[in-house]
Amino acid sequence: MFYLKGKNIVLLAAVYLLAVCWLLAGSVVDTSAKIKEVSALENPQWSMVAQVGVTQEEGWPQSMCVTDQYIVCFENTSNNSNDPDTLLAFYKNDYDENGNPVERYSLAKVVTERDYEHGNGMAYNRNTNEIIIAPSKPRKKENRGIIYKVDANTLLYKETVLVADEGWRVEAVEYDAENRQYILLEKDTARNYRFVFTDEEFHDLHYFDAIAAGRGIVCQDFTISGDYMLLLTTPQEELGGVPGLLVFSKSQEMQLANYRLYIDGIGVQEAESIAEVSPGHILVAVGIQAPRSIGFFETELQAVFKVTTSVEHGDVTGGHDQLDEGSNYTVTYTPDEDYELSTLFIDGVQQDIAAFPNSYTFENLSSDHTLDVAFKEIPKFDITTSVTNGSIDDTLTVRRDKDGTISYRPRKHYELDQVLVDGTPVENPQDCLESYTFVNVQGPHHIEVKFKEIPSYAITTEVVNGSITKSQRKVYRDENFDVEYYAQKDYELSYIQVDDQWMQQIPKSMLEDYTFENVQGPHNIKVVYQWKYTPYILFGALSVLALICGIIYGFYILYAERRRKRDEMIRRRIEDRLRMQKELQDAVQRIQNKSAGGGGKGRGKG
Numbered sequence: 336m337f338y339l340k341g342k343n344i345v346l347l348a349a350v351y352l353l354a355v356c357w358l359l360a361g362s363v364v365d366t367s368a369k370i371k372e373v374s375a376l377e378n379p380q381w382s383m384v385a386q387v388g389v390t391q392e393e394g395w396p397q398s399m400c401v402t403d404q405y406i407v408c409f410e411n412t413s414n415n416s417n418d419p420d421t422l423l424a425f426y427k428n429d430y431d432e433n434g435n436p437v438e439r440y441s442l443a444k445v446v447t448e449r450d451y452e453h454g455n456g457m458a459y460n461r462n463t464n465e466i467i468i469a470p471s472k473p474r475k476k477e478n479r480g481i482i483y484k485v486d487a488n489t490l491l492y493k494e495t496v497l498v499a500d501e502g503w504r505v506e507a508v509e510y511d512a513e514n515r516q517y518i519l520l521e522k523d524t525a526r527n528y529r530f531v532f533t534d535e536e537f538h539d540l541h542y543f544d545a546i547a548a549g550r551g552i553v554c555q556d557f558t559i560s561g562d563y564m565l566l567l568t569t570p571q572e573e574l575g576g577v578p579g580l581l582v583f584s585k586s587q588e589m590q591l592a593n594y595r596l597y598i599d600g601i602g603v604q605e606a607e608s609i610a611e612v613s614p615g616h617i618l619v620a621v622g623i624q625a626p627r628s629i630g631f632f633e634t635e636l637q638a639v640f641k642v643t644t645s646v647e648h649g650d651v652t653g654g655h656d657q658l659d660e661g662s663n664y665t666v667t668y669t670p671d672e673d674y675e676l677s678t679l680f681i682d683g684v685q686q687d688i689a690a691f692p693n694s695y696t697f698e699n700l701s702s703d704h705t706l707d708v709a710f711k712e713i714p715k716f717d718i719t720t721s722v723t724n725g726s727i728d729d730t731l732t733v734r735r736d737k738d739g740t741i742s743y744r745p746r747k748h749y750e751l752d753q754v755l756v757d758g759t760p761v762e763n764p765q766d767c768l769e770s771y772t773f774v775n776v777q778g779p780h781h782i783e784v785k786f787k788e789i790p791s792y793a794i795t796t797e798v799v800n801g802s803i804t805k806s807q808r809k810v811y812r813d814e815n816f817d818v819e820y821y822a823q824k825d826y827e828l829s830y831i832q833v834d835d836q837w838m839q840q841i842p843k844s845m846l847e848d849y850t851f852e853n854v855q856g857p858h859n860i861k862v863v864y865q866w867k868y869t870p871y872i873l874f875g876a877l878s879v880l881a882l883i884c885g886i887i888y889g890f891y892i893l894y895a896e897r898r899r900k901r902d903e904m905i906r907r908r909i910e911d912r913l914r915m916q917k918e919l920q921d922a923v924q925r926i927q928n929k930s931a932g933g934g935g936k937g938r939g940k941g
Contacts, residue, residue: 420449480503616636664697829865
């Protein structure tokens, strides 16, 4: 148990219940709060925190237990009569169950109802809200081996239960809340002591021998602190007549140490009961003779605290049971694949997972804590698909926040036309010619891909005196088309016409075939072969023609020369006639001139 305020005790109870559930689930790493060093019990400083009077004249404290609100003491009225005993409840905190201020260790309630016999030990079970009383020294044989159950709120009797084997009686009892077990300190008639572990129904689980009869030790009461069990004994000879504090280990099932219990400052006394109020805060109830009263003595030892962790669908750093008071402790947690953080509970209180996505730090530790983390499967969404004139991936399932890629392929001679995502066309389909990636998927999607036929063009072929690849009505854009051709026998290539353009010179690569590369429109090709002897015939014909032309030209030259000579002779004749005519005209003119000149002279003289 821990030294906690009331609200923290309630928290601790809730934490405990969660821890039990996780244990049953099989995914818990659990640890215990305890005194840090057993050696601290060797010589602790005890302080009286309260001294209260008994209610009965001969009353004597025998045992006590600590509940959420109270320190409950058992006051034994008498060992030799059936007079009812008294249960005293003192306030453990400085406030009551309603939050009203009270004085700590002041009396809260008194119940005197029935005889519980010696009442050597008490334990509190917060799960059942019951107080268990171990009678120790039954006056009746049939009561040997029994315990009593009392309601923790009312302090009223509930039932009697036989829990010990024949020959054994229950000297003290404690409840191990961590493991939901009772631990009984049993004693046989030979004064051998053993610790018996039972479930909550007092069914035996296991036991180990604690003290052999020969040691002469008489046990009073014990409490648990983590793995340690602190057993209070009456004055022991081996300790010089001083009460002893034996320390046992639950896990090792053995005694670890035996210390003297020095409590000074008062008169006749007997240390009757021991309890841990909170980790390291040990309380001893002492019976004081004069005045007859109950003295509460407390010591504070350094304690270590536990952090209990559990996880669903992930990994978490384990709890720890050696955490010093005031220290910090960080717990980290990671999900399994395809899981994400769902809930985080700290001491039973749900936390904001956005504030603690990967880890949580317990700061300034002063009590036990629990961390319960659960991861849930990340949602999955379907990406459905459809396609026209092609093929596409089937429906794809994608985890939220992940990417999903859909691939698609057109039918032969088809190309991408449109990509629609959730009914909306993709703005630049050329950016996703073969696939589309949904990034950071947050819900279901649908993708529809449409392919259209690639444009096609006609390739027209023609050949003269040979064979050629047939004309092709459809040659798809961007494809190549090969045209092969060859001549008939005794024929040879004469010329090639491509797209109505004559090839001035035919390269060797085109002598037998031609390729229209990366077709982007219609094309035509015409290949003409000629008889291979045609050049020779043409040469002979041209030679004869040249000879004939030469002869004709020769005759023409002769004819022209004769014609020239004849024309020259005619010209000369004409020239001679013209000259003679001219001479005749000149002679006539002279004669006339002479005749005209002679007549004039005669008339003048007459």
